[in-house]
Amino acid sequence: MPNSNWFKGNLHTHTTESDGDETPEHVAEWYREHGYDFLVLSDHNHLTVLDDAGSNPGKWPLLIPGEEITSRLFNNTVPVHVNGIGLKSLVEPATEESARETLQENVSRIVAAGGLASINHPNFKWIISAEDIAATEGTWAMEVYNGHPITNSFGGGGHLSAEAIWDLVLSSGRRVLGVATDDAHHYVAEFSPLLANPGRGWVVVKAEKMSEDALMAGMRRGEFYASSGVAILDMKVARDEIVIEMAPYDTEEFTTIFRGKDGRELATVEGQEVRFVPPKAEMYVRATVYSSRGSRAWSQPVFSS
Ligand SMILES: [Zn+2]
Ligand SMILES: [Zn+2]
Structure with missing residues (x-):
């Protein structure tokens, strides 16, 4: 990047601390080697924090603590997944009566733990609607693109794309931002369109410097773009x-x-x-x-x- 205050990061990544197939250390190395400045390790219901994260700037990107708050309602037929970015403490997933109420409770818990709440892959199993997101208070962003092959980012079959859902949310008056992410799980086997490999969706944030506080402030202000x-x-x-x-x-x-x-x-x-x-x-x-x-x-x- 010629402009030195743009920083590239991925906000949604899994490791062996949940259902990813590589250790947090190796996942962080992959992202460093591929030009990422920062990374959120967002394991399901687990706050993956590497002890010496700050002492390895050449080896790993800057690691911002995160978690994919994962509620599996009705025998996991209704998955409600919200990323918490910049969390100060572990957030337990909520189980409410409906997807919408669960979404709200998870977002509220993320905000209470000091994080930015990003609603993940609304079209995964076609569960989260524009109306659900528009009804939710405190949401920072939603995924307009998710690199996992089963999350249906582009809609189809009568379903809206995640991007069209975003327009409905914005048109309702909710100021929700848009992110693109990897949702990477698979690092070991040969990369394939059928696997959830890294490197497919990211954000680039404008920040005064490369620090967690500056990046969080830039994201909070909406000074970033998303890319696939x-x-x-x-x-x-x-x-x-x-x-x-x-x-x-x-x-x-x-x-x-x-x-x-x-x-x-x-x-x-x-x-x-x-x-x-x-x-x-x-x-x-x-x-x-x-x-x-x-x-x-x-x-x-x-x-x-
Ligand atoms: Zn998810
Ligand atoms: Zn995920």
């Missing part, structure tokens, strides 16, 4: 202007769609550097970059007031 493969040199998302500058890989080309309330297309712009002035009356405006390679990037929304 598009590399971005610089991005400005402000009320007066949105500017995105992409870094093409070989002959990669880009189309950027700017969307407003209810996901309505406001503009479609081609090229490597795009600009758009958000209409003053629009409730929110956000951008999705579509790459000729099939990957995408998502800006955070900018709100009208």
